[in-house]
Amino acid sequence: MNSSSAPIMTGDEIAFRAAINILRDNIESGRMPSGIPLPPDAANLHERAAKHLEGLLRHVRKEPQP
Secondary structure, three states: OOOOOOOOOOHHHHHHHHHHHHHHHHHHHOEOOOOOEOOHHHHHHHHHHHHHHHHHHHHHHHOOOO
């Protein structure tokens, strides 16, 4: 039994959060994980992708869990 008050995340939630965090980190640093600079067009795509994944995450949370 989970003794903390935090809800248990599903595998989907963990995957969405990890992807969103990587995208946000890239945007904030202006660099890819490899260190290559992130061009403005790519930063825009990262932002759009992060927003889209956040929407999907909200949808996943609303679905009943087995």
